[in-house]
Amino acid sequence: MGSPQDGREAIVRAATRLFSALGYDGTSMAQIADAAGLDQAEIHAHFDGKRELYIEVMLRAHHLLAGVIRRRAEALLNAAPERRAEALHEFLDGYLDLCVAHPEVPALWTHRWLSDASDISDLEAKSAQPLTQYVVDSVSTLAEPVGSDPLHTTYTMIWCIHGFVLSGVLNGTGQRQGIEDPQQLRRFRTHMHQFMSRGLSLPE
Known part of the structure; x- marks a missing residue:
């Protein structure tokens, strides 16, 4: 038999998959319980209800975002002028x-x-807004000198x-290609570098 922690992790993983696919309102x-291979009584042994479970899922998504955003945004904020384009691309x-x-993170949000x-x-007030504002403050060092709006740039x-x-692009035959296609992912990455650098009057 697995440990109680294993059971809790199975519940969170199943809830994350379903909340990201169907939304909170569309998930029962x-x-x-069915996705986790448990009965509902076992879920309630770990979580009081769906609300508490959802907050746990969103908290984990927040931690993933914060781990990347804070470090990269700080580097962008403190980049020397000659490194700002590189710091933007790294962000x-x-x-x-x-x-x-x-992909569950953007899906949940x-x-x-x-x-x-x-x-x-x-x-939003406790999780998304502080992280977003941190990025806006960093982007403002690039946007304001060229008259761009740092909030909307972010x-x-x-x-x-x-x-x-989440959706990729249509490839000309009606099929979608996205993150599972290395070529499309490379093209999108290059496009974002060019698009944002041009909008902020930075070297590409």
């Missing part, structure tokens, strides 16, 4: 690589953008990366 505790690469490795779990209203990066990771 019965579905989570883009770090955020993109995180989302490629953990995209559901929230569409008003999923709207009764759990404080996650969100443009986030929207583009989330959109590509």
Whole structure:
């Protein structure tokens, strides 16, 4: 038999898959129990209910984001003028690589953008807003000198990366290609470097 910790991890993994695929509102505790291979009583031994479980999933997503964003944004904020383009590309690469490795992270937040779990209203203030503001403050060192809006520059990066990771692009035959296709991923990475550098009047 597995340990209680193993059971808790199985529950969180199953909930993460379902919340990222179906959203909080579209996922039931019965579905989570079935996906985890447990009964609902075992889930309630670890979590009081779906709300608590969702908060745990979102907390883990936050920690993944924070681990990348804080380090890369700080490097961007403190970059010497001659290194700002390189620091911007490193920030883009770090955020993109995180989302490629953990597509559940952008999926979870995209559901929230569409008003999923709207009764759990404080996650943005406690989680997303502080991280986003940290990036905005870093981007402002590049945006303000050239008259760009640091807030919308930041969100443009986030929207583009989330959109590509979650949906890819149509390849001309009606099929979607995205993060599973190395060539498309390379093309998108190069495009983001060029797009953001040109918008901020930085070397490519």
